Amino acid sequence: MSPRSKKQFEALRASSTSRILNAALELFGTVGYQATTIAQIAEKARVSKGLIYNYFDSKEALLKAMIEELSKEGEKIMQTVDTDDPTKMLESIIRGAFNWLRNHEKQNRLIMGLVTQVDQFDFVHDMANRKMKEYMELISELLRKIKFPNHRTEARILTTLFDGIGVQYLVLKQDYPLDEVEEMLIKRYCLPKKGNS
Amino acid sequence: MSPRSKKQFEALRASSTSRILNAALELFGTVGYQATTIAQIAEKARVSKGLIYNYFDSKEALLKAMIEELSKEGEKIMQTVDTDDPTKMLESIIRGAFNWLRNHEKQNRLIMGLVTQVDQFDFVHDMANRKMKEYMELISELLRKIKFPNHRTEARILTTLFDGIGVQYLVLKQDYPLDEVEEMLIKRYCLPKKGNS
Amino acid sequence: MSPRSKKQFEALRASSTSRILNAALELFGTVGYQATTIAQIAEKARVSKGLIYNYFDSKEALLKAMIEELSKEGEKIMQTVDTDDPTKMLESIIRGAFNWLRNHEKQNRLIMGLVTQVDQFDFVHDMANRKMKEYMELISELLRKIKFPNHRTEARILTTLFDGIGVQYLVLKQDYPLDEVEEMLIKRYCLPKKGNS
Amino acid sequence: MSPRSKKQFEALRASSTSRILNAALELFGTVGYQATTIAQIAEKARVSKGLIYNYFDSKEALLKAMIEELSKEGEKIMQTVDTDDPTKMLESIIRGAFNWLRNHEKQNRLIMGLVTQVDQFDFVHDMANRKMKEYMELISELLRKIKFPNHRTEARILTTLFDGIGVQYLVLKQDYPLDEVEEMLIKRYCLPKKGNS
DNA sequence: CATGAATGAGTGTTCATTCAT
DNA sequence: AATGAATGAACACTCATTCAT
Known part of the structure; x- marks a missing residue:
């Protein structure tokens, strides 16, 4: 069930986290925080909406x-x-x-x-x-x-x-x-x- | 033909318009445009939500x-x-x-x-x-x-x-x-x- | 207070009523009953919204x-x-x-x-x-x-x-x-x- | 990567879509399009209002x-x-x-x-x-x-x-x-x- | 008789968030 | 770790109707 090493997991985490942060910055910094939707961030980060909530509470x-x-x-x-x-x-x-x-x-x-x-x-x-x-x-x-x-x-x-x-x-x-x-x-x-x- | 004089109507309109604009400025200028709701503006202006749309299209x-x-x-x-x-x-x-x-x-x-x-x-x-x-x-x-x-x-x-x-x-x-x-x-x-x- | 004769009043009534009915028919018959608003009828009949309620209950x-x-x-x-x-x-x-x-x-x-x-x-x-x-x-x-x-x-x-x-x-x-x-x-x-x- | 299989998602989507369409037809076809509210459709389809907009733009x-x-x-x-x-x-x-x-x-x-x-x-x-x-x-x-x-x-x-x-x-x-x-x-x-x- | 400003319940729609898998 | 279907509270906006004058 766990063929991935801890390192791989962490790399995954880091990659997803930074992808999300980058996408969020891109959007927050142009259209603004309130006008940006979670769906837009997920799409730009090529990640599911749910995943964002794995890394960030809100x-x-x-x-x-x-x-x-x-x-x-x-x-x-x-x-x-x-x-x-x-x-x-x-x-x-x-x-x-x-x-x-x-x-x-x-x-x-x-x-x-x-x-x-x-x-x-x-x-x-x-x-x-x-x-x-x-x-x-x-x-x-x-x-x-x-x-x-x-x-x-x-x-x-x-x-x-x-x-x-x-x-x-x-x-x-x-x-x-x-x-x-x-x-x-x-x-x-x-x-x-x-x-x- | 007209029960309230033109002037009366004008005064009414002016009063409401300015009340709405003042309330909107108060809110837009503190919590921000997007974070302000029409309901808040209406409440602060002591006016119904609908009335705002009598004077402003959106x-x-x-x-x-x-x-x-x-x-x-x-x-x-x-x-x-x-x-x-x-x-x-x-x-x-x-x-x-x-x-x-x-x-x-x-x-x-x-x-x-x-x-x-x-x-x-x-x-x-x-x-x-x-x-x-x-x-x-x-x-x-x-x-x-x-x-x-x-x-x-x-x-x-x-x-x-x-x-x-x-x-x-x-x-x-x-x-x-x-x-x-x-x-x-x-x-x-x-x-x-x-x-x- | 009542310088107008009964006939004049009735003519007024008839005129307004028929203007309203005509306008309503025009709109009901093209855009449909539900899609027509009282405001549109009033405008087309060149009559105030309130007057419509003088002649029709709803x-x-x-x-x-x-x-x-x-x-x-x-x-x-x-x-x-x-x-x-x-x-x-x-x-x-x-x-x-x-x-x-x-x-x-x-x-x-x-x-x-x-x-x-x-x-x-x-x-x-x-x-x-x-x-x-x-x-x-x-x-x-x-x-x-x-x-x-x-x-x-x-x-x-x-x-x-x-x-x-x-x-x-x-x-x-x-x-x-x-x-x-x-x-x-x-x-x-x-x-x-x-x-x- | 995907927790529910593609097929499962597909089935879910198909089920919801048809439930919504059926409910909408039932209502549109009796009370009429304009007189039907999205809330009524949602209720009859036993689905939240929001979900309807996952499948239909408007x-x-x-x-x-x-x-x-x-x-x-x-x-x-x-x-x-x-x-x-x-x-x-x-x-x-x-x-x-x-x-x-x-x-x-x-x-x-x-x-x-x-x-x-x-x-x-x-x-x-x-x-x-x-x-x-x-x-x-x-x-x-x-x-x-x-x-x-x-x-x-x-x-x-x-x-x-x-x-x-x-x-x-x-x-x-x-x-x-x-x-x-x-x-x-x-x-x-x-x-x-x-x-x- | 006539006006139109004012109301508020109701409408379509959005979106952060949850959850089963 | 990851998905996306599902939720529901909240939103902007509409409109039949009322009412003071």
């Missing part, structure tokens, strides 16, 4: 798992930034933020859509809230280290800009000069200023 | 009416800004944007939630797209007039900041120093620069 | 009134047929039946649609039943008088044919040779037979 | 499926008639038509009810139209072969009679002498005439 649990995975991925990226030279680190963070936007369009769309609903997806709201504050603190600290004037205010500006870029990029798409804005921010915050000395 | 038509009203309101505000002195005008626009954020939280939430869904609420997406570009052009032109260096790039920054502030304010609420950021932007863009002369 | 009462009017009209037509010469009378009846089909398409459609529903429009069913039997008796008697062989069976055939023609005309419309069939029936039943003597 | 699709099945059944019956001897064939067709009336009361009622509504169930109208013309052609040809005088006109009479019998039987039920009329038609059209030789 549609919301599936969402939660996705958000958590996303949160972990975000942390992982943060840990790869160089921690010695504050200027290099800031540049690394800025470039990382822009790359995130480029590579996680669906995720951004999803989160943006969820974060607007009050009292319903508190775990998303909380995560967004926490991340925003973490970013703020980190960047503020870096700007202080590189002796950028008004470092707190500038950190506010910079983090706010990140979110603004996210929204504008999401709406304007190719019309938004992502590369240009990236270089401009690098220049403003990571290069030695001439006239500000 | 749930989506109700949304459309709301968005259009919003769009008009936006235009009206834009027309009130002083058009003589570019510096004054820019300040007026910036202050207007912040006041909009303060007074239209529900609307912002709603639009932000809708704009993320692709191929579903194109009229919202289109409006957002158009407004963003209009703002960009207007501000760019003003910065050029007041001889702000790199006026196009700075206009990009400023409009992007508006959206970013919207997102952060929406998530962080009281934790976001709205007033402080407002003053800072006024100072940066509307006051004579010392070192830049 | 949608079904409106239908009943229509059917009754129709029934009376049918009787009136029957009374106009010449009662002296049985052959002439038969011809008159046959021609009358064909003219009825030509002039009462909507009514036929309506009745045909209603008569199929069991336990719902018994008054229609009953009327149809009664009319069919009356016709059968009358024609049978006439055929007997003109010494048509197998007069009962032939009466059955003839009345059945009337209904069949109704159905086929209703479905095939211009493709059905109504005039041709009319002449054929007249020839068969109302002219002296050559070979059958 | 109430109208359910009707369409029923009509199509009916159309196929009609063709099947037509193919069983003896094709060698035209007289035998004609008798077979006449007897077939009467048996159809006896065994398909609900279907006839349903179709008769639908065919009266214009611009709404065109597929029913079209089918009725087509069948009528097919029958007309076939019978006309047979009468020609057996050298019946005025074969076209007589074919018209005969097919019209079929429909008329349908209507009268539907209204008069047991009061209509179906058997008697059947024998009479057989005698008139399928037996060698005395005086016509």
